[in-house]
Amino acid sequence: MSENLLTKAFINGSWTNGGGGVFDVLDPATGHPICQVADCVANDVEKAIDAAEKALETWKLKTPKERATYLLAIRDHLLQSKDFIATTLTRENGKPKTEALGEVGFAASFFEWFAEEGKRQYGETVPSPVPSKRFITIRQPAGVAALITPWNFPIGMVARKVAAALAAGCTCVLKPAEDTPLTALIFAKICQDAGIPSGVVNVIPCSRTRVEEVGRILCHSPKVRALSFTGSTAVGQWIYSQCGQTVKKLSLELGGDAPFIVFPSADLDAAVQGAMASKFRNTGQTCVTANRIFIHESIHDEFVKRFSLAMEKELKMGSGLEQGVTQGPIINKRQHDRLVNLVKGAVASGAKLVCGGSSPGGLYYTPTILTEVTPEMPISKEEIFGPVATILKFSTEEEAIKLANMSQRGLAGYFYSNNLSQVWRVAEAMEVGMVGINEPMVSTCEAPFGGVKHSGLGKEGSKHGLDDFSHLKLLCFGV
Structure with a gap:
């Protein structure tokens, strides 16, 4: 060609x-x-x-x-x-x-x-x-x-x-x-x-x-x-x-550092599919990808279980020209090596590797879940730009908003809730230019696209x- x-x-x-x-x-x-x-x-x-x-x-x-x-x-x-x-x-x-x-x-x-x-x-x-x-x-x-x-x-x-x-x-x-x-x-x-x-x-x-x-x-x-x-x-x-x-x-x-919050009232299956779409599109290499996934402590374990099962079932790694592939390579060696080091650093600091976390060859990186991540870890502060889902627990709505707004970047943010009053409160409180409410795809020609802060x-x-x-x-x- x-x-x-x-x-x-x-x-x-x-x-x-x-x-x-x-x-x-x-x-x-x-x-x-x-x-x-x-x-x-x-x-x-x-x-x-x-x-x-x-x-x-x-x-x-x-x-x-x-x-x-x-x-x-x-x-x-x-x-x-x-x-x-x-x-x-x-x-x-x-x-x-x-x-x-x-x-x-x-x-x-x-x-x-x-x-x-x-x-x-x-x-x-x-x-x-x-x-x-x-x-x-x-x-x-x-x-x-x-x-x-x-x-x-x-x-x-x-x-x-x-x-x-x-x-x-x-x-x-x-x-x-x-x-x-x-x-x-x-x-x-x-x-x-x-x-x-x-x-x-x-x-x-x-x-x-x-x-x-x-x-x-x-x-x-x-x-x-x-x-x-x-x-x-x-x-x-x-x-x-x-x-x-x-x-x-x-x-x-x-750059973005998108928070993805799941509240107890959320439809958990919809939240899992939303996280899949937001996190793994273009192998996680988008500016609006879910960068920090916050799950309420009461549904944390069930979410992680369903999320990992969905990843195992739906994600296939390989050349983008092969039929059925959903996860291609990282764009270049510089980005690949940076991703490897971010994950290694998180695990060394106490994060738990649920799945993935390996580089099978070339510029590929296996879709990964990390739990027990803390806001202080570099992986919580940097734009990941790869197929790595970092999951953090929260206890209250106020805590979730505080954690979501800790970043100096504010491009997109997402949350799942079926509590109407909470929807309005959280949507207005998130310091981002675009909010996906029970919806992971926010970009279209008809709607404004852009962020705030850095x-x-x-x-x-x-x-x-x-x-x-x-x-x-x-x-x-x-x-």
């Missing part, structure tokens, strides 16, 4: 070699190279920014209806290429192909959503305090948008950012994750096939050694007027500091997804 893969950067409507040569893209399931991809350097980034700035002159003048036509064409091309995209995504990311197929559909939904929502970027009329003036507001595109996307959703996160930026009237410079550039380059070809004008979407892959160089240019360039990043809190904090001198619009979707700024998806790519302008008329 490698002969069908696109490996060059996409700048100003043309496929070009990177100034830094090439770098290997590895298959995490085998550890073998899939192919080599263009390694972009500073000059390539500047060319992409210049192309986007030039294309902005005409793209921002297109009507929302005209831009919607392009977005719907991208949607159609995504769906037409669904199998090829999903296969490529699985090869470079490792997730099961069934999940990859779902991600392509998820990506397409954002282009459909923002095609329509872009037509509804309404202004306002503001009642004037004096007879001699009239006030109205309008929305205008922010300008060139730099988009930095993660490896765990190589097409989903690209779509969520690009669709909103294009709908708002911005042009884009996309820097995909170094582990998963191939899916982003397929997306560039889809934009080309959909007739997107040259320079409106540019894709500049680079190797890990050049990430800081490329990121610094995107942050410092005065031509880039908006930057959207999804990734770790540490990198997000660095980007936040680097963008200060150009005072650009900034949206950050950063989990970031801004919202993606929903009508609010256009805000980070547009400015509100006041027009004051003397009459």
Whole structure:
């Protein structure tokens, strides 16, 4: 299949070699190279920014209806290429192909959503305090948008950012994750096939050694007027500091530390299935995965029993291209070794290993349950990003909320309860941007996605997804 893969950067409507040569893209399931991809350097980034700035002159003048036509064409091309995209995504990311197929559909939904929502970027009329003036507001595109996307959703996160930026009237410079550039380059070809004008979407892959160089240019360039990043809190904090001198619009979707609470009134079977879905999707490598599972002491043992049985029955480890596999490899050796050390450290500190806890070879890690975990353990404080479920007991609602809110990260949180009064209290008390109540899946194009505290700024998806790519302008008329 490698002969069908696109490996060059996409700048100003043309496929070009990177100034830094090439770098290997590895298959995490085998550890073998899939192919080599263009390694972009500073000059390539500047060319992409210049192309986007030039294309902005005409793209921002297109009507929302005209831009919607392009977005719907991208949607159609995504769906037409669904199998090829999903296969490529699985090869470079490792997730099961069934999940990859779902991600392509998820990506397409954002282009459909923002095609329509872009037509509804309404202004306002503001009642004037004096007879001699009239006030109205309008929305205008922010300008060139730099988009930095993660490896765990190589097409989903690209779509969520690009669709909103294009709908708002911005042009884009996309820097995909170094582990998963191939899916982003397929997306560039889809934009080309959909007739997107040259320079409106540019894709500049680079190797890990050049990430800081490329990121610094995107942050410092005065031509880039908006930057959207999804990734770790540490990198997000660095980007936040680097963008200060150009005072650009900034949206950050950063790391999570999601609490998952099960109260005594919960439907235990539903809670177990919710934990399965939240914890083990993409082998636990999502920012909204259940990171700390809090179970009331009265149902703790029964929950652990049912949870471990569900894991044994439903989870199958292997290459994401194999039928029936639900758990692929960890994305790279760095993440794999970090996961191994987190679990070893927890067990050494007194956590009990109920199941799993081993690395059978390569980048695979067995789905794991740890009980008797305490809030002081590093595994309770760090984003795990792997198929490891840490379970902590609690006694009261107040204790559960306190434990859930101990983290400086606040992206998503989940809880299961059939006590209506408790549902309202806990939902309002959790210090997160999104709450799943008796429901593990919170992300959809129609709803706002984003966190609080160290989990970031801004919202993606929903009508609010256009805000980070547009400015509100006041027009004051003397009459």
